[in-house]
Amino acid sequence: MNSARTTSDAPLDADAVLEALDPEQREVARALSGPVRVLAGAGTGKTRALTHRIAHGALAGAWQPTQVLAVTFTARAAAEMRTRLRDLGVPGVQARTFHAAALRQLQYFWPQAVGGALPPLVEHKAGLVAQAASRLRLRVDRAAVRDLSAEVEWAKVGMLTPDAYPEEARRRGRPAPAGLDHLAAARVMRGYEEVKTDRGVIDFEDVLLLTVGVLEERADVARAVRQQYRHLVVDEYQDVSGLQQRLLELWLGERDDLCVVGDASQTIYSFAGADPRHLLDFDRRHPGTRTVRLVRDYRSTPQVVALANGLLDRAPRAATRARVELVAQRPAGPAPEFWENADDDAEAARVAAWVADLLAQGHAASEVAVLFRTNSQSEPLEQALAARGIGYLLRGGERFFARKEVRDAVLLLRGAARSDDGAQPLGAVVRDVLSGAGWAERAPEGSGAVRERWESLQALVALADDVAAARPDDRLPQLVAELDERAAAQHAPTVEGVTLASLHAAKGLEWDTVVLVGLSEGLMPISFAADDADAVEEERRLLYVGVTRARERLVCSWTLSRTPGGRASRKPSRFLDGLRPASAADAARGAGARGGTRAERKRRGAQLSRCRTCGEPLTTAAARKTGRCESCPATYDEATFEALREWRSRTAAEAKVPAYVVFTDATLVAVAEARPAATADLAGIAGIGPAKLERYGEAVLAVLAGDAPAPPDGPAEHP
Incomplete structure (x- = not known):
């Protein structure tokens, strides 16, 4: 895709902004009014589509940039959006997080709506929660305080008072935090609010709650906000909480100029109150919604995309509602690697040795990431990388702009800026x-x-x-x-070093090379999620996020034991079943499990299907139907395929049904590549069952033989 900025210094116009987009992104950019929902898969250029939509609206004269509010979930993403808009020649757009936008409004309207100055904002809850627990004579350690703080946040973003919390938490099956019961947790929440009141401070959730309260109670304030922001855009909409959704509704009022973008397959923050139903049910709440799907993956190779799609192919149908199946746009790359290791130390040593080889070949350390499920998994990796002299960055450590050398450097640059001629x-x-x-x-x-x-x-x-x-x-x-x-x-520039990060911290980032470690049962999915079907599917989505961080090289690694010499009791993650090459142990287990239901045998057969061209596992239904990877070249004759498509089109038109009801494209490709000469051969192709074989078999064979029958004179009966 071409860059939106031209080589000349002339400002962009509305048409030039559109030229840089693919057809689906262009559809998003042109949808300047009414409710719009964009279902955007990983790596499909959603930020590009959003920023170009805003730029197109402004440059076409349909919008005033200062009347656009673009909301996202991290300060880094908001800063990136502002930078892109500035580069497109559209400064003045308010691109902020929910909290930053609400805080700005609250600070402005508080004196007239409430009076006085807005109370100070406290950034960390831990001290206040610990004091509340102490007042209740509860003995809590640092981990318990952290868990209680998270529970306070969950309750507040769900707009639950301490009195309402216990019943709602039990109804949702949410475990009580820190070894307490729900009633005791509610007492801590009530005490936390009292401590805040005593100190005269508010927290981040209060910013949203107070803004909602002001907008609900003061019609003049709500009217002023809606007059200022006439066009609303929300990124990462699958992560919206109930409280954020309520605030968004108040910003919107009775209008419908709202564009939301999200991917339900990347919902990984349910524990913090995120609810993908806002995205999934958007069209029900907003009649006349235009839905656009971004499916072209510009980030990852076809091999990485196939693994990502295969991971979601194996999810229950209900868990993949509104799923976006990615279509790779990049050239082919190396096949994902699957490593089985004796223990965690052996895994870390193997990762470090492999990374050292990559760096020796000239690959940048900043383009390599090692991702894990829990932060406790980083220690052996840190030791192994340090032993080889490989620099690394631990996401979640000291912030870039807080480092002394960075602060000193910025002061030097600020001083030099006064004399830059x-x-x-x-x-x-x-x-x-x-x-x-x-x-x-x-x-x-x-x-x-x-x-x-x-x-x-x-x-x-x-x-x-x-x-x-x-x-x-x-x-x-x-x-x-x-x-x-x-x-x-906190939008740090790239620092040279291998990134070590949790899967949650990796959301929104990408690297050329990604190593996913610890993909064993008990870690992926995490042990406490194993008995909850919804929690297991969130773990699957978390792994999907990890897979889709990789542009070119991907490694999936697991261990059989935690410590050297330990009992080899671990098993590879269930999410890798059917995606990783079968080991000898897998084959032995499979030989003893040839029975089961017909559906189970069919599923095992599908998982073992391999490409007839490259031999790699076939990870999508379409690939299994054609018998080859989507990235491998087709082997059918183009004229044969076109003859089959023409026959299907005539047949569908006569039957007054969509073409795919006759045969899907994947089935036609399989027929064209196999060129069956008899009915029995045709019956062996996936997608052609007994009914379709009887209805269309002779006609398909006639097309393949080159003497397709003429279409019938009268209308055909519905199949």
Whole structure:
């Protein structure tokens, strides 16, 4: 896909913005009015579609940029959206998180709606929760305080009072936190609110609750907000909570100019109150909704996409409602690898050795990620990477802009910005300034604090180069302003080093190479989810998010034991069944399980199907039907396939049914590639059952023989 920004300095117009999009993205960008729902699969360019939609509306004169409110879930995503819109020539759009947008409104309207100054915002609940528990004479450790804090958040985003919490939590089957019962947890919640009142502070959930309260009670305030924001866009809509949905409804009022974008297959925050039903039922709440599906995956290779699709193919039908099946757009890449390891230490050593080989081949460490289910799994990986001198970044550690060397560097750049006369390119100026802070052209040898310091400064140099390439007229003052904006949004530039992160923390990110470790039962799905069907499916979606982070290379790894010499009692994750090559142990288990129901035998047979061209497992229904991977070249004669399509079209028209009712495209491809010469051969093709064989068999064989019969004179009966 072409970049939206042209090579000239001329500003973009509305048509030029559309030229950079694929057909489905263009449909989104052109849908400038009425309710719009975009079902966007991983890697399909949803942020591109959203920003170009906003830019198209503004440049076409249909919208005023300052009257657009684009809401997303992380400050980083909001900052990226603002940057893209600025590059498209549309500054002034308010792109914020729900909390940031609500806080801005609350600060503005609080003096007239309530009076006085808005109470201070407390960022962390732990101290207040611990004090509330202490008042109740409950002994709680740090882990219990963390769990209770999370439960407070869950109750508040669900708009549950402490009195209503116990019954609703039990109704939803939610375990009580920290070893307490639901009534005791409710007492802690009530005490937490009292501690906040005593200290005169509010928390992040209060920001949303108070904004909802003001908008509900003050019609003049609601009218002013709706007058200001006439066009609403919500990204990651599958993660909206009940409280956020209520706030969105109040922003919208009686209007219908709302565009929501989401992917139900990436709902992984139900524990925090996210409810994908807002996305799934959007068209029911908003009659006349236009739904657009973004299915073209520009991120990952066909091999990675096939594995991702296969993972969801095996989910219960009810769990994949409104699912988007991805269609790969990139060239073929290496097949995903599946590793079985003796124990966690052996797995970490293997990962480190494999990554070292990648780096030796010239691959960038910043384009490699190792992802895991729980943060406790990172320790052996950290040790193994450090033993090989490989730098790594632990997401969730010290924030980039909080590092001393970064703060010092920004101060130096701010001072130099006052005297930047534009005589040198931006990148050269930044290099000169940061040389005084310890940056050099060559990275220092080895690892440790010196290397980490250099990597932080190098990230600032690389960012300066990126800014200069995107906006050639920008100088040091503009770069400093961007750094300030990124610091506020915690939108860190890329730092050179292998990323270690949990699957939840990896959401919204991507790398060339991804290694998924610990894919054993008990870790994926996590043990406490094993007895809850809905929780298991959320674990499947979490693994799907992990798989779709990879652009080119993907490794799925598991261990048989936790510690060296331990009992090999672990089994590979159930989610890998039918996707990974069968081992000898699997074959032995399969030989002893040839019985079962017909459906079970059919499912096992489908899981063992392999491509007749490359031998890889077939992971989608369409691939199993044709007998080859979607990325492998077709082997049918084009004229034969077109003759079959023409016959199907005539037959469907005469029967007054859609063409797929006769045969799907995948079945036609399978017929064209197999070229069966007899009815018995035709019966062996997936998708042709006894009824269709009797109805269409002779006609299909006639088409293949080159003497297709003429269509009947009268209308055919409905099949």
